[in-house]
Amino acid sequence: MADLSKEQYLALYRQMFEIRRTEEQLAKAHQAGLVHGACHTYVGEEAVATGVCAHLTAKDSVFSTHRGHGHALAKGVPPREVMAELFGRVTGCSRGRGGSMHLFSPEVGMMGTSGIVGPCILQATGAGYSAKLMNTGAVGVAFFGDGASNNGAFHEGLNLATIWDLPVIFVCENNMYATEIAFSYATRNTNMAERARSYGMSAVAVDGNDVLAVYQAADEAVRRARAGNGPTLIEGKTYRTRAHSEGMPSLGTYRTQEELDAWKARDPISTYKAKLLQSGAAAESDFEQIETAVQRLVDESFEFAKNSPYPDPSTVSNHIFSAS
Amino acid sequence: MRELTYTAAAREALAEEMARDPSIFVVGEGIGQRGGNFNTTTGLYDLYGPMRLRDTPIVERGFIGMCTGAAMTGTRPVVDFMFVDFILDGMGELINQVAKIQYMSSGRLKMPMVLRGSIGISGASATHHSGSYYPLFVNIPGFRVVVPSNAYDAKGLLKTALRGDDPVMFLEHKALFNQKASVPEEEYFIPFGKAAIVREGTAATVVALASMIRKVNEAADTLAKEGVNIEIIDPRTVAPLDIETILQSVHKTGRLLIVDENFGPCGIGAEIAAQVTARGFDDLDAPIQRLNGVHTPTPYSPPLEAAVVPNSAQVLQAIRDLLAE
Incomplete structure (x- = not known):
């Protein structure tokens, strides 16, 4: 196990648990009609965002994709702002202009999730360019799925970040399916790290359900970036255990119950908890305390979001331009 | 200077x-x-x-x-x-x-x-x-x-x-x-959304963009010798578009032609015409007219290329047609 303090171990647990509980609350809210549009949950993939964002500060920029609630939460957006955004309320992190797929909170370095697969790779490269030009020591981080790796943005972004030695971390969450198209169908080379290395950059594949493995890989990648030694791709092999989007069938025609059950047995949160208990790094009472506190936070966040006002329709044309 | x-x-x-x-x-x-x-x-x-x-x-x-x-x-x-x-x-x-x-x-x-x-x-x-x-x-x-x-x-x-x-x-x-x-040595800025009145006149308003300004100016020179003064407006920015300056000009002249090398359908001229019709209809003495490049991919061969861009003679004729309405 990584050599972390008890507080650090538990902080990782707390973050994953917060994402899980928030997502479960959002799924319920979607069923209740409180989420007006799409809702792609991050359930099963929490270890990746958690392990990476543990190394980031507010000056570091995260760019994400349509499955981005977990990235926003791990980057420090409060659950109530994420929930309120999905409920279309003015208190949401994008003030009701974005929804599930457009979560913005530049105050904490959450530079947006995107409904289009791929652009986050290029934008994180640009954040790296800004950091290098202005010498800020910041890094740009892109979270994206295996689906994005067959998009032109992947080729263009990885190549640019490499030739200019930009401080960028490309985090590919390989959950095996682009919506419902298997990664093994979509490419003849499923070795993501090897594909990244072909551009001349550092790359590593880790168990994306093992938060400590992600944490260690990200630690190295962030250090490399901050030291001016260029980008890294981290492939986290993981799995989403809920449907692509809430309301869609969880198995569909593309995966089996056996596969789903096998991945659920490797749940990143419960396996991590068992590991910490077994090693004596934390006690049952530590977890109870965290779980109670997180549940309270999520409950309060839900009430806050549900009771928040909708935006004023007269503001609909505000913010198209900088001075408006 | x-x-x-x-x-x-x-x-x-x-x-x-x-x-x-x-x-x-x-x-x-x-x-x-x-x-x-x-x-x-x-x-x-x-x-x-x-x-x-x-x-x-x-x-x-x-x-x-x-x-x-x-x-x-x-x-x-x-x-x-x-x-x-x-x-x-x-x-x-x-x-x-x-x-x-x-x-x-x-x-x-x-x-x-x-x-x-x-x-x-x-x-x-x-x-x-x-x-x-x-x-x-x-x-x-x-x-x-x-x-x-x-x-x-x-x-x-x-x-x-x-x-x-x-x-x-x-x-x-x-x-x-x-x-x-x-171009002056001193620093200056031109705000967006502020059209230039390139040439003042009363007979008709011609709105033109980019390389079309010169061709419209040539036509206006010819017409000036005949005692006809054309007003030429260069929007300079098409977003935002300074429709007020165009409306004021049409209020004075009663006639409007938009000359644009780019395509006609859903183009800048269509937008200007719609806005002037909506807000300046009572000022118009004639239908608003457009002169655009031909709605086609741009051909290579010089005679073909020349055929898709509005030329000076076409600009002059378009203004004459507008004045004759």
């Missing part, structure tokens, strides 16, 4: 702003030591080096997306795209990201990006190097779209673009690059 070419005037604007603001950087193919395919950055690499004059691979979507992220994180990218046709590969980044980031983030992110380069039909460039496309960008909320017609405007408008926080499509007609105009 000294005279500068269009290209030199725009380059001076860039050089002044780069000297003032260290967060400005330029990306493009051959804009480093080479100084740009159209000499847009000549001499700047020696002053500011490779981080601020960044040669890129041929990767239009990539560098537009990269500059989007840069603009979101505290720097001010200038995309020197050479030919506007080339950035069609980046249309998704432009429309889905660049134009929408400020709105999606409820105004907490800015998008200070200038995309500049050549437009227009000139010199048998054929159809992948002759596009203009500005109505596409006008149609999308979030872009400023600038179409300077002379060196003086090119400098003042580019200065404004480089100081602002909005994405600007700065589109330079290649037939204008070597044309000279008086």
Whole structure:
């Protein structure tokens, strides 16, 4: 196990648990009609965002994709702002202009999730360019799925970040399916790290359900970036255990119950908890305390979001331009 | 007053702003030591080096997306795209990201990006190097779209673009690059959304853009000798569009022609005509008319190419037809 303090171990647990509980609350809210549009949950993939964002500060920029609630939460957006955004309320992190797929909170370095697969790779490269030009020591981080790796943005972004030695971390969450198209169908080379290395950059594949493995890989990648030694791709092999989007069938025609059950047995949160208990790094009472506190936070966040006002329709044309 | 070419005037604007603001950087193919395919950055690499004059691979979507992220994180990218046709590969980044980031983030992110380069039909460039496309960008909320017609405007408008926080499509007609105009030594800015009255007159209003201004001026010279005075308006920016100046002119003249090298359907002329009809109908003594380039891909062979661009004789005839209504 990584050599972390008890507080650090538990902080990782707390973050994953917060994402899980928030997502479960959002799924319920979607069923209740409180989420007006799409809702792609991050359930099963929490270890990746958690392990990476543990190394980031507010000056570091995260760019994400349509499955981005977990990235926003791990980057420090409060659950109530994420929930309120999905409920279309003015208190949401994008003030009701974005929804599930457009979560913005530049105050904490959450530079947006995107409904289009791929652009986050290029934008994180640009954040790296800004950091290098202005010498800020910041890094740009892109979270994206295996689906994005067959998009032109992947080729263009990885190549640019490499030739200019930009401080960028490309985090590919390989959950095996682009919506419902298997990664093994979509490419003849499923070795993501090897594909990244072909551009001349550092790359590593880790168990994306093992938060400590992600944490260690990200630690190295962030250090490399901050030291001016260029980008890294981290492939986290993981799995989403809920449907692509809430309301869609969880198995569909593309995966089996056996596969789903096998991945659920490797749940990143419960396996991590068992590991910490077994090693004596934390006690049952530590977890109870965290779980109670997180549940309270999520409950309060839900009430806050549900009771928040909708935006004023007269503001609909505000913010198209900088001075408006 | 000294005279500068269009290209030199725009380059001076860039050089002044780069000297003032260290967060400005330029990306493009051959804009480093080479100084740009159209000499847009000549001499700047020696002053500011490779981080601020960044040669890129041929990767239009990539560098537009990269500059989007840069603009979101505290720097001010200038995309020197050479030919506007080339950035069609980046249309998704432009429309889905660049134009929408400020709105999606409820105004907490800015998008200070200038995309500049050549437009227009000139010199048998054929159809992948002759596009203009500005109505596409006008149609999308979030872009400023600038179409300077002379060196003086090119400098003042580019200065404004480089100081602002909005994405600007700065589109330079290649037939204008070597044309000279008086450009003062003193610093000046030209605001967006403020049309220029190029020539005052009372018989008819002609709104023209970019390289069409010169042709309309030639026609107006001919008509002036006949005692007919045409008013010529150059919108300079098509988003925002200074419709007020056009309405005031039509109020005076009662007649309106819009001359635009770019296509007619859903074009700038259609937009101007709709707005003037809605708000200035009682001022009109004749139907509003448009003269546009032929709605076709741009052919290569010089006689074919010449056939798609409105020429001086056609401009003159269009004005005569309007006056005869």
